[in-house]
Amino acid sequence: MLYSQSAKYAILALMELATRSGDAHVSVRTLADSRAIPFPFLSNLLPPLVKAGLIEGKRGPHGGVRWRRAPGTVSMADVVRIIDGDDALKRCLFSTAPCDGTPNCALHAVWGPLRDQILAFLEKTSIQDAADRLEALPGKQALT
Secondary structure (H helix, E strand, C coil), X not given: CCCCHHHHHHHHHHHHHHHCCCCCCECHHHHHHHCCCCHHHHHHHHHHXXXXXXXXXXXXXXXXXXXXXXXXXXXHHHHHHHHHCHHHHCECCCCCCECCCCCCCCCHHHHHHXXXXXXXXXXXXXXXXXXXXXXXXXXXXXXX
16 A cells, blocks of 8 residues: 555545535535545544645534635645655655665665656646546546
């Protein structure tokens, strides 16, 4: 597994939020149900996203979350960093320790360039880009 289930759920929830236009708050329950994310799990993922300034939350009967920043300015890498930490983007698939970028591992020559390509993809792909692609899929539930 390259990234945690938490990061994947956060990205899916933000993609869903990006598909809902307007300034209205979207309930956390609606986001959770629409992406088949356990509600308690998603509830615990939102505070770091609020603290980072990506979204804002509102309590109460008409509460929920909405974008604070435009989803086109938030990269998938931003979300992984917020949820999993910066080391998640440097992790080696073949080691339990973070990769320090030096060729100490026999597989570094293979994994290093691939990791860099994956990171470049995550950096250039915004949540809005991913949401637009999701909306274009027949049966958008396919990513849950």
